[in-house]
Amino acid sequence: MTSAGAPAVPSYASGISEVPLLGDTIGDNLDRTATAQPDVEALVEVPTARRWTYAQLREDVDVVAMGLMRAGLGKGDRVGIWAPNMAEWTLVQYATAKIGAILVNINPAYRTHELEYVLNQAGIRMLVSAEKFKTSDYVGMIEKVRGSCPALEQVVIIGGPEWEALVESGRGGDREELARLQAALSPDDPINIQYTSGTTGFPKGATLSHHNILNNGYFVGRLCGYTAEDRVCIPVPFYHCFGMVMGNLGCTTNGSTMVIPAQGFDPEATLRAVAQERCTSLYGVPTMFIAELNHPDFASYDLSSLRTGIMAGSPCPVEVMKQVVDRMGMTEVTICYGMTETSPVSTQTRADDSVERRVSTVGRVHPHVEVKVVDPETGLTVPRGQAGELCTRGYSVMLGYWEQPDKTAESIDAARWMHTGDLAVMDSDGYLNITGRIKDMVIRGGENVYPREIEEFLYTHPDVLDAQVIGVPDIKYGEELCAWVKLRDGVEGLTAEQVREFATGKLAHYKIPRYVIVVDEFPMTVTGKVRKVEMREKSVELLDLADAAAVKNA
Incomplete structure (x- = not known):
């Protein structure tokens, strides 16, 4: 600052919005959507050709919720889910939210070492698991570690007799009791634990509330312009925020349709699902879009229904973004930036941003969120145009790492700013570029x-x-x-x-x-x-x- 001039503009921005935050729990919000549009398609699982309207989805979610209740689970109990993308994953996601049980996402690629750690660290009482996926024999791995996981009381294999029994039990459940349980929940209750690889050798469990993830999904969807007319193809994994928050909750909060193209990512299955289901939106990390664009039969799929979508999860190559717009017709595609600990999205490009901005930045601050770029040494906000550590604050910041207050304090400061560990530059209009990472991640x-x-x-x-x-x-x-x-x-x-x-x-x-x-x-x-x-x-x-x-x- 010169003696005569004004101070430099700080690298700080807050997401002003006329649209209020949702004050619901996830269960109440799903009920609201299902009441408003019972006949709109809510969920399509392409590999099995199963379909649910919002009324049917609500009914099946309630049945699974009552099955969990009758199995002795309730508010605060941890339920693990270890499965690829499938309709049952979604049912368990909303059913646990209805009764206040905390859903613990387990990466489908985990092996015994990682599985045992997560089961014990989260104190999981029930594990809902697929039988197998790709080369993973889940049943065999569970048997190997079960004896060393004292909290684990019940294992339910999707498609097996345990799952059938859970659903059958739920059909005879007490709906008034479910309503009472649901009414006793607070939006600020923890509802989800997502494990992020740990810098100290073991993963940390980012603990998220209804309020965190419901609102993040809602505003991501709003910025993509979602309505009941939108059909969102979700090839990204549900165990990540990208799939279960930006995907599932992004749809149900805005009344759109969730489309599951396959259990795991497959470029051909994704292209087929978009064409067959006339999807208007497609999600992916850059590698997924690259695989789709380079598929030998790419030209044979009619992708004319696509309007928007999200590329996130990894630095987005400018050339790939341009091809997604030109060759896939995703003229309103957006880039999102975030991290599991922030539910996840903190910044997003907008459909009306210039093409240059949309392909070369991670956008501007999200509604109801604050971001700033600070000097990592002093913690002071740097002027716009200068690199520093990106920090974010607001409704989206996690409650903390599960039973690790020391690790939480290393990431969230006394003023509730989440320190991302990412290096960023904010330009004069508030757009951000991620330039590197302070941590070695x-x-x-x-x-x-x-x-x-x-x-x-x-x-x-x-x-x-x-x-x-x-x-x-x-x-x-x-x-x-x-x-x-x-x-x-x-x-x-x-x-x-x-x-x-x-x-x-x-x-x-x-x-x-x-x-x-x-x-x-x-x-x-x-x-x-x-x-x-x-x-x-x-x-x-x-x-x-x-x-x-x-x-x-x-």
Whole structure:
């Protein structure tokens, strides 16, 4: 600031809105929508051709809720869900919300090590699980860990006799008792725990309330212009906020239709679902859109119904955004930025933003939310145009990490600002660019991976003396994992294939390093800290990744 001039404009913005926040619980809000438009289609599961109107969805949700009640579950009890995208996932999501049970999302890619941790850390009383998915034998894995999970009383396998019994029991349930339970819930009650990979080797459970996720889904949908005419194709996983909040809650709060194209992402199944169901909106992380655009039969699918959609979860390449607009007809596509801990969305581009803004920024602050960019050292807000750490505050900030107040205090400050760990720049009009991360988190195809967790695991390999894991650029996934390892004396070498063999079955596939570089020393600072920035630069050179590094992102 010069002595005569005005102070620089600070990198702060608040989302002014004439549309009030919803004061409902998730159950009450679903009932409201179902009463207003009982005959509108609510849910379509394309692989099984099952369909629900809003009246039918409400009925089936109530039946599952009463089944859970009769199984002895109620407000505050934790119910785990371990399954790919399927209608039953959605039924359990809303049924638990109706009775105030806390839904714990378990990543379908988890293996025994991670499953056992989450079951115990959340104190899950009932686990609702698919029988299997892809190469995962869920039933077998549950049997392996069940004896070491004392809180786990009941396991219900979807499609199995336990599920049938739960539903049958619910059909004979007491509707007045359900209504009483539902009426006794507060929008501020915790209703969902989502695990994010932990920087200290284990995931942390971001605990979210009705108020957090109901409103975030509602405003994401409003900014996409959703009405009862909209049909949203949701190939992104339900266990993420992207699927269950921006997808499911985005639809039910705005009266739109949820379309499940497949259990897991499949580009052809997604294109087929959009064409067959005349979807108006399509979600995905950049890798999904790339796979769809590059599908050999892309041109044979009629995508003319598409109007909007969301690309999020990973840095969005500018060229991909342009192709989504030009070749898929998603002229109103938006980019969202957020994190699980903020329910998730904090900023979003708008349909009326210029094409340049919509393909090269993560948009402006969301309604009823505040954002600021601060100097990571001083905590002071930096002037617009200057890089710093992005912080966000408002209704969307989580209640905290489940039973980890110390970890919560590291992320949420005394004024309730959530520190994202992301570096950002805010321009003069309030649009944000994400320029990097303070933390070392790697985002691989929309999955958050913390190097520390992988490093801790690699230390258990008999040949590894020390390990450092970084993210390196990748054209398909945005980033891939690269492990630099120091080997024990006498060990000749270690290949990526050998590491993959060692990790398979113990770590989720997306956490297994694609590249392994054997070194004698790590680059260090004078104070003895590993220089990961330098490691990244050298890895790009050694692995010949210059083309991937050159991809421009929003």
